[in-house]
Amino acid sequence: xxxxxxxxxxxxxxxxxxxxxxxxxxxxxxxxxxxxxxxxxxxxxx
Numbered sequence: 807x808x809x810x811x812x813x814x815x816x817x818x819x820x821x822x823x824x825x826x827x828x829x830x831x832x833x834x835x836x837x838x839x840x841x842x843x844x845x846x847x848x849x850x851x852x
Contacts, residue, residue, distance in 0.1 A: 807828075811828045811831060813828055
């Protein structure tokens with residue numbers, strides 16, 4: 807957690823605004839990765 811988001815688990819669990827920021831960043835990363843996967847599938851299945 808600290809490596810990816812510069813937040814330790816203690817702070818993450820204690821601070822709601824920090825938790826929301828981390829989860830928002832995780833969601834953005836997830837959406838970006840899904841987009842990359844779809845691009846790869848399109849290139850493979852031409």
